[in-house]
Each structure stands twice: as C-alpha cells, then as structure tokens.
Amino acid sequence: MVTLAEVAQHAGVSASTVSYVLSGKRSISANTRQRVERSIRELGYHPNAGARALASSKSNIIALMVPLRTDMYVPVMMEIAIAVATSARAHGYDVLLLTGEEGPDAVRRVAGSGLADGMILMDVELDDERLPLLRATDQPSVLIGLPADTSGLTCVDLDFRATGALCVEHLAKQGHQDIAVIGEAPAVYERHTGFAERTLDGLRTRARELGVRLLHRPCEGGYDAMAVTLARILDERPGTSGLIVQNESVVEPLLALLRQQGRAVPEDVSVVAICPDQVATQASVRLTSVAIPAQEMGRRAVEHLVAKLDGRGSDEVVLLAPELTVRGSTGPAPSRS
C-alpha cells in the first residue's frame, strides 16, 4: 500500500507538501503541484481512509438508516437510497448503510465512534424513538419524512397534505361528489407514520372545503385484500365515482377488479394514484397521479446534510410541492341517473 511519505519521497518534497497539494489548503507552486500529482499517479496512491479520519476527525461518510420493515413500498426506498449514495459521492462522501434493526443504538454507535460525519434517517415516524438521541448528541442529520415535533431538526419530504388536497381538487373539479380513498395497510396508520396521516388530513380538509364526500379505507397489499376493500367501498357508497389510491401494491389489482366488474376507467370511475411515475405509466391504464419524487428527496437530503457539515445551512423543514400529472385514468364524473 502506497503512503503519503512514499509519494513525498518520490516527488522530492515533504509529506506536508503532498498533503497540501491534496487538500488545497495552502498555496503550492505550479511546478511542485505537478511533480506531486505525477508521483501520485505513477505510484497509484490512495489516501488511507482511517488515517485521514483520525487526523482530521472527518470520515467523509454519511450514514443512511433505512427501515428494516418491508410493508412500505420498497422501490421508493431503494430509489431514495440510490439517490443518496449517488449525490453523496458527488459531494465527496461515501454512504454507510444501516438497517433499522439496531434501532436507536445505531445512532449512538455512529455518533460515538466517529464512523460517519452525519446521518440521514428514512421512514421517520411521528414520534420516532431515535429523535431524542439525535437531538442529544447533536449529530448532524437530516430526516426523510416528518415527525410530530420538528424543532431543531432538518426534514425533507413530499408535502403529503398538499398531495391529498391536490387529488381531491382534481376529482372535485371534474364533478365527482363521492370519492373513496384506498390507503396504505392498516399497520402503517397504526404505526403513526407521518406521511399517511398527513395525506389523509389533506384529503379530508380539502374535501370538506369543497363539499365532496370522502370515504377512507386502509388496504393491505395484494389482490384479495383489494377485492374485499373495493366491495366494501361500493357497498357503503354505491355512488362513488372517484378513487384515490395510496398503496402501490394494489394499483394493478384495483384496475383488474374494475375491469372485471365492467366499470370503465375513466368513463365510470376516475382513479388518481399517489405513486412513483414508473408505476403510473406502466399500469394497464395510464394513471393520473401525483409522483413520489424519490430521487429529489434523496438528493435534497444529502445537500442539506452536506451544507450542515460545512457549517452552512440550518434547521429547516423542506416540503416538496406535489405535482399532479393528468393521464388517462381521470375524467368527468358520470351524470347521475
């Protein structure tokens, strides 16, 4: 393994000079710089990460805590994770992957050992047990998701309240009076995951304001659960003409069921999905949808964290504005007979 000292010797300069060439923290003559850079290339030098971390008390690593649970829509998680890894690299950081498994201890371990300079937490719950620790250790961090109390924290998330409102608005504008919401699995609500509750809040508030009737039903993933849920909805509110789906794993089953029952989309029923664009465009009907901007969320989280690590940036709640894309699954409400 090539060391700084070897590079220095090869280039005929002192070790500190090489270090300054690398970091750019002091001015170096063009001549020297070139000699050093040449030696680095010729010897194939890579700074030793451990030594660097020890001397500078900076690891250049960002920890990313992903949930262990898989009742969430996994591709979104993955997309965020990859976006985080990619943007982190662009800022000179590597990413350490932590699973929720360790729970709050992971925060303690990472903060205590200097393994990472900061952390990004995904799938934050309203009353997340990791938050007190985060505040106590004042570990630089960014949350993806919104807890109940955001004081002293930086959070990035889609504005789910606005998302809910947007969906209702779109349907109401088309004349739909009876709207049903097919939500996440009951467990998601029971766990008080912020995004689900905020969506619901946005949906209900706007529905009340616009005077449309709204029925919300959680739904497990899979075809059978969807069949049961849909039957219940149509039983309870036969006049339902607008559906809002916030559970990706149920989108295709829903469309299949509607087709099977002879309900045409969008002639008889309009469907709005809250899901990644890929799901919306690949479904058997092009779905009008509000996208979940996974990449954007990952990128923004990294940017805010890096800003904090650089001493810039402050606590802040960043809510990304939802965008509704009209595709083929929504249209005017059928005239009541």
Next chain:
Amino acid sequence: MVTLAEVAQHAGVSASTVSYVLSGKRSISANTRQRVERSIRELGYHPNAGARALASSKSNIIALMVPLRTDMYVPVMMEIAIAVATSARAHGYDVLLLTGEEGPDAVRRVAGSGLADGMILMDVELDDERLPLLRATDQPSVLIGLPADTSGLTCVDLDFRATGALCVEHLAKQGHQDIAVIGEAPAVYERHTGFAERTLDGLRTRARELGVRLLHRPCEGGYDAMAVTLARILDERPGTSGLIVQNESVVEPLLALLRQQGRAVPEDVSVVAICPDQVATQASVRLTSVAIPAQEMGRRAVEHLVAKLDGRGSDEVVLLAPELTVRGSTGPAPSRS
C-alpha cells in the same frame, strides 16, 4: 468524545490494558476486566473507528456494490442489500453502499484506501469489467451472480440453470407440450447478464430432453409490452398451454390479459413464475413459482466474505438449489381437440 486513555485513567489502568479488555487478545484478571467494563459503561465510551482502522489496518467495513440501473427487479436488490447489512452487523461489520456509477474505479478506490476490508458485488455480468481489477488487487470479495470465468472468485447465486429445468419439468409432467417463456427485457439479454442466459439454457436443455416445444420471448415491463408479447406468442404458437414468466413487473399484466381474453388459469393456461414469494402470493392468482432467495443470497455472501477475511474459506461457487412451490396457477394441460 471519550477516548481510550480517559477510560484507562478512570479505571486506574493503562491504555493497553483497556485495549486488551476490548479485544480479548491477552488474558485479563476478572477484577480488572470488571473495573474497565464499568468505566466504559459509565463514560459511554465508543472506540474511534478511524483510529482503530489505522492501528489495526482493519476497517470492519464491507463494501456492497449495487447496480445503478433499475431495469432489474428492484425489491430483490433491496432485499439482498438489507440481508447483507443485517448479517454483516451480526458479524461485527458495517456496510458501505456503493452504486455501480463509479464502475471499476470504485474497486480501486476502496481497495487502495482501506475504506473497506472486502466487497460484495451484485448484478455481476458475464464479462464484468470489475473482475480483472478484483483479481489484480486480490481484494477479498464475493460476487452475487455468476460471471463467465469464475476462476479465483467466490460467487453466490441461485442455480438458474436448474431453475429453468425445474419449470419446464413441472409443466411437462402435467402434459404441456407447447411452452412459452416470457423473459426479462431485451436489454438484460444484450448485457449478457448471467442469470438470464443460464435460465434460458436450463429451460432449453430440459425442454429438448423432455421433447417439449419451447418459445422464448424477452419482454419489457408494463402492461402494453406484455400485451404485444402475449399476442405474438399466441399467434406464433396457438397451442401454447404453459407459460413461464421471468420478469416480475409483467406478472400482473399477464394475468389481467389472460383473464380478459377468457383464458382461465390454470384450466386453459398454466403459469409458472420465477419471482420472489411475495409476488407469487400477492398476485391475483396464487402463482406456482420458483422463489428467488434474496435473503439467503445476501446472508451467504456475507458469510463467505467474513470467512475469507478471517483467513478461513476459499474460492468457491455456491449455487443455491431452486425450489418450486405449487400454487394455484398450474394444472394438467387441456386435452387437445
């Protein structure tokens, strides 16, 4: 930040003694050990990762390279990644998440900087450009997937050849004579991803041996692509009564299309899927399937890597035996009229 020296002072021993308590590399009297452990607890000491890595030239980190591409089925990737992270922790390692983006350079960087002690590569292509480097740097590593030349490498993968054979066998045994394979997206084959080609090989070989006709068609994800592909298949081989699907994103569209065309599963058409169990059980028809053992693959990869890092273990190709679970989507071939 608490240091070893502070713990030593607090416990009234030397720094090296504390170190030996931590590592267990020399015998320590019960009395001293307890005093030290108590001090560690009271002070909330966490060894500094950088210093440890520098002194011991071991980072206790495993690098995991995940593909950047997302034309593969993402949940499987995620499941493997999480399994890797979880088992790594169980062995005292953390996981560094690298995206394919950097390509071969990542191997050089990680090997050169001592950032990680070893690496796990996912989504290995038949002629992967990272392999020469891996061999050259003799970086301890494990591949998930099988390249063309496995000499000097440790690989873990599902035995896709056997998987293909198993699917054909199952259908042939039920009397199906004309079988069609709905494969991954064309890009996957063009990239010479090992698993796709090996599956195909297994399918074809066994089909020849059993004397059944086999038609293979790649298929992009999504409903429309599936519709086109299915139409072509039925046009070319109207007698097709068995379908084998190796592209998870097309499973539900396929079932919807069959339903729509009045072809009953499994009465008219039998369907075997190669997919995670979750997909098979959540589909609108319980699918007979060969599972992709994502967790198992991640776990085994870590175990082999850790064995290598401990100086045990050797180069080896581990092929996990496929298991076919019969559910409701396969049955006897309809009698030819």
Next chain:
DNA sequence: AATCGTTATCGAAGCGCTTCGACAACCTAT
C-alpha cells in the same frame, strides 16, 4: 533456595495522515 513458567499489566512505538508554527525566499513600497 534457585529456577522456571504463568499470568497480568505497563510503556512505548508506530499506523498514515493533517495542521500549526517557523522560516527562507522573494516582491513590493517607502
């Protein structure tokens, strides 16, 4: 009583890097 082997502990060196202060060498202004 002298010797040997254990067992438990300590001190010091060193891992490869960053960073601070020092110091030449040079370039301005007076």
Next chain:
DNA sequence: ATAGGTTGTCGAAGCGCTTCGATAACGATT
C-alpha cells in the same frame, strides 16, 4: 537600502488506537 508583506515549503507534533516486548508477581518445580 530597509522594513513589511506574500508565497511556498518543511519539520514536528499529535489524532486514538493496537501491539510488541519487558517486567513484576507468584506458584510450581527441582
């Protein structure tokens, strides 16, 4: 010409840990 500033380089200290002798204390062995 001289004081004062820049600019470019070096040496040394030190980051927190591991690890290698060395040593002291103590039984067990002759």
